[in-house]
Amino acid sequence: MTIIPPNPTYNPRKKRLINKGFKALAARDFTLAAHYFNLALALDSSDKRACIGVLIADIAQDFPKKAEIFTELYQILLASAPRAQHNAIHTQMLEILRDFDTSLDHISHAAQAEDSLESEQLNGIAYKDFTTLCQAKGFKEVFENLIFSTKIIFTERDDFYQFLKDLIHYGFKQIALTYIEDMPQIAYNSEIQEILKQF
Structure with missing residues (x-):
């Protein structure tokens, strides 16, 4: 069988x-x-x-x-x-x-390289790189080390809003207010209005 x-x-x-x-x-x-x-x-x-x-x-x-x-x-x-x-x-x-x-990976790497190059040309640091440093060392320490020497480059509006909230949370209210005052009045939206209520 x-x-x-x-x-x-x-x-x-x-x-x-x-x-x-x-x-x-x-x-x-x-x-x-x-x-x-x-x-x-x-x-x-x-x-x-x-x-x-x-x-x-x-x-x-x-x-x-x-x-x-x-x-x-x-x-x-x-x-x-x-x-x-x-x-x-x-x-x-x-x-x-x-x-x-694979094509998406190539596009993603090209975009990351472009962001990095743009940040270098502007003598700045991309916000995503800034947040990576913050995870390792803490927001306050990283921001204090960069504040006078490096610009933070934002490519997304929501990232900028989060940055403002973090500034306020970590005791940099005056600096957050300066950022907001430097914005054109037309850019003030409901998100900015909510952030302003924290002052």
Whole structure:
């Protein structure tokens, strides 16, 4: 009698998790989708469908429309091909998603390099670098060391608001007020009005 060994890649629980992951993607619950796909990968780290799901869920955090397009493309490719070709489709889809992910990394690194160069040209420090220093040494010490020698470069309005709140919190109210007074009156919005109430 010949005993056929079980298929090591087949796991009913893994299949259910992957199906739940794609349902969560369709419902635009990307965090839940990533959770299901990661659980499936814990059962079988080589499963291509779970890898595809994780990549799409990750892309969806920042680019939900792109993620929808990738999901639709994947479903269309699977539906239009015989089962024998599904493994090749999984491989093709993984390459497409990884290429997209790599392109995003290149763009991100280029943007970071540009921010860094801009800060150097302006003899300043980017706010994100400033906050990194603060985590290591504390806001008060870092700010006192930089105040007379280095400008802090802001690229996001919310970062500037947080900086003003931190100045007030750490006892630099007068300096925070100077920053606000140097702003054009037209830039005063509800956020600035709330900050001014702390004086």
